Amino acid sequence: MNKLVYSTDPGWRADDGQATGTDSPFPADGLVRLRRETKGRKGAGVICIYGVPMEQLKEQAKRLKSQLGTGGAIKDGVIEIQGDRLEQVAAQLTKAGFQVKKVGG
Numbered sequence: 001m002n003k004l005v006y007s008t009d010p011g012w013r014a015d016d017g018q019a020t021g022t023d024s025p026f027p028a029d030g031l032v033r034l035r036r037e038t039k040g041r042k043g044a045g046v047i048c049i050y051g052v053p054m055e056q057l058k059e060q061a062k063r064l065k066s067q068l069g070t071g072g073a074i075k076d077g078v079i080e081i082q083g084d085r086l087e088q089v090a091a092q093l094t095k096a097g098f099q100v101k102k103v104g105g
Contacts, residue, residue: 064081
């Protein structure tokens with residue numbers, strides 16, 4: 001499938017059949033998924049947290065960053081925590097009442 005670069009159609013809209021940046025690679029089934037990622041970060045690892053409800057994103061990100069003493073961000077509905085702290089993040093989210101699943105290699 002080719003990505004549309006230019007259109008002369010006056011009725012064309014970007015959201016017709018186009019994927020948005022908020023699409024998650026995981027289903028919205030109530031699980032919080034943790035994945036360690038390094039791609040595009042010059043080898044530095046981050047823990048990406050998928051599946052946290054949108055109304056709790058900021059609260060959970062702030063709580064995790066303060067409890068772990070590390071940096072992080074929220075990008076496209078995904079919480080990113082700096083460093084290789086998969087076990088610690090999983091423990092904190094389980095303590096907060098989430099059902100956690102580790103994905104990836």
